[in-house]
Amino acid sequence: MTIAQSPYPEDKKKKYGVEILCIGTEILLGNIINTNARWLAEELSSLGLSHYRQSVVGDNLERLQGAIIDISNRSRILITTGGLGPTPDDLTTQAIATAFNAPLEERAEILIDIKEKLATNKCAFVESNRKQALIPCGAEVIPNPIGTAPGIIWSPKPGFTLMTFPGVPSELKEMWINSAVPWLQANEGTNQVLVSKVLRFTGISESALAEQIHDLLQIRNPTVAPYAELGEVKLRITAKEANRTKANQLITPIESELRLRTGLQLYGYESDSLASVVLELLRKRGQSMSVAESCTGGGIGAALTAIPGASEAFIGGVIVYTNLMKESLLDIPAQMLITHGAVSAPVAQAMAKGAREKFQSDWGIAVTGIAGPAGGTQSKPIGLVHFAVAGPHICSSTSENFGTHRKRGDIQRLSVIRALNQLRILLLARG
């Protein structure tokens, strides 16, 4: 196979920096999730290196070669994972050697290392193990401190370097940190670092938020990028600068401006969740909370207790799926359930008050609604949910119609977010 022409115009050659190529038919079949690509992506970001493309190809010599040649024509650095094992479907080293017309040579020191490792693990050396000691002439070995598959660092042609790593995450990580990180810092050091800050919003759609900060989305350094998830929107501010301090100096004014424009819709930072933010607000006040859940069925409790140390502020809750249980566990008057129905503002308020009293907590929150797919009526359609918060000197309720087109799980998740956000807003409003 000859080296194909780059599909990119001559003057744009090598405009790419780093690319990641993950090798393995098991990824293409969907058998495993490609966590290596994500881990490497985060590593490259933290080194201040942009990478422009990730690819996955299967254990097929011709396609693997094709992908390697394509990448060598457009990028400076290729990082591969997988395909370094001893079995016939491990083809990475062979594909690289063929792609660049380099002979393979057996390295005695690798062979010794493989034999030692197999002996330690009480495994017999078989002829196929010899394959892992073969590397292209001129390549440098990346030792594998854990397994039998070493990687290589090699520049088979001017302006292009490749590094190979095993697909086993623990081996990849160890080898990356020992070999690739120092190499990249020495050879690709941009003298610039990339610093990111994530801001989290709820109660606003991605498009409404984007409209509100339209001008800030145009800035080049730092950049501001929105990401929508169910019931929330994230903004990532990313600055590129000579050092961390300077990068933060670029981020701070943009963050302040965003905070100013969005007010209470900004609920947290980085890995915050509404549950963690609510628990922290309560902890600061030395207050506690409890929940009374109908259609969310325990989802609010689960979200709160997912946070380490939740017990400091979260006392507990009741999941009341039937009217009888609403009566007996939360002392909701039977007449109220008959008059207004279980999905109503009075019942939501009584549930929140009931939880607060039962658990002797400062705050009680309640959710009652119709998550579907059955149970909707003309006046109370699927997606209608009532929320209530009871606290010292206050009991307020709101309702939301999330829409009959929503799935049960989404209505439940949106209800959890909305309920926690209602308590957050009240806690903030009351100082």
Next chain:
Amino acid sequence: MTIAQSPYPEDKKKKYGVEILCIGTEILLGNIINTNARWLAEELSSLGLSHYRQSVVGDNLERLQGAIIDISNRSRILITTGGLGPTPDDLTTQAIATAFNAPLEERAEILIDIKEKLATNKCAFVESNRKQALIPCGAEVIPNPIGTAPGIIWSPKPGFTLMTFPGVPSELKEMWINSAVPWLQANEGTNQVLVSKVLRFTGISESALAEQIHDLLQIRNPTVAPYAELGEVKLRITAKEANRTKANQLITPIESELRLRTGLQLYGYESDSLASVVLELLRKRGQSMSVAESCTGGGIGAALTAIPGASEAFIGGVIVYTNLMKESLLDIPAQMLITHGAVSAPVAQAMAKGAREKFQSDWGIAVTGIAGPAGGTQSKPIGLVHFAVAGPHICSSTSENFGTHRKRGDIQRLSVIRALNQLRILLLARG
């Protein structure tokens, strides 16, 4: 930009079938893990379609165009995810239109749909939303039943078809099943059908299961492939035959053999969950259940109520995070809590009995454990969880040490699975 030359020799053009291109700088930055690629890979496998490459590019018009053109030169079908939102960094549709020199046109029916959805969600229509109604002339719309971002199916040149989907997994999945699956079956179908059956196991590791069925994993038609997830293992049996009946004739004996060898470890099929299986077992007997949750904090209730119609068998539960609440809500004797501690077999049993009595249900299940990251001791380490099931004439408890290396969330999820499985086994054992 002109369409670049294929890097592949003329006679090898279009040797590829399907490719997946995921679009989003957040993937390249490592902010999110590319679960969409894996989901699509599994879907394509189950349709009997091989896909040969997956790529990820960022939100950059030129690079996105370049990737699309490359793929159109080597493959028959391109599936994209992401970049369909309303914000300026959502560039997929524009990149496609530019890549194939097609003008964009505003589709009135999409605009109406967007406006209706925004109105339902009480969001204002802003000018940027209009962008989502633009699609290349000649493209067919893939309606989005959940969000505002429709996709397209389009053949911009002979022998090449692309399909675009949003990056939000729930929207992608819904649209894929409604639009792409029938299209692919009609247009890419071979004379053979691929029929799959998923068997779900719990209480056994992937490697132990693989060992147990080692010979069956070697068969070529049907194939048996294991997929491990947290707390469970799936086996997918896939047969390729002239028609569905013949395919099923291949699957049935393998399924029987698997059932024979694995016994109660096989808990369900296809999209079953432990919660759905337990609810169905109860429904068949006309029995009911309730929960008492400590370290799972509502997770069992949430898993049960995620199933439509859960209220037929699930009455409710209590989340008791403090000793005081265990006493007051479930009548656990204070002395028992002092003597044995909250994380103990007697307390788990008393909680299960307490739930059963409070909710007057046939069955009560309880979980109490140490999910970490704090709270572990020498005798009761992080990861230790006690489970109990109380029912007519029975109250049994078990414990499990999931290991101190586990994350809080994983210990909680494993506990939910284990608790539901304990009830399942008891229900099956008692006929």
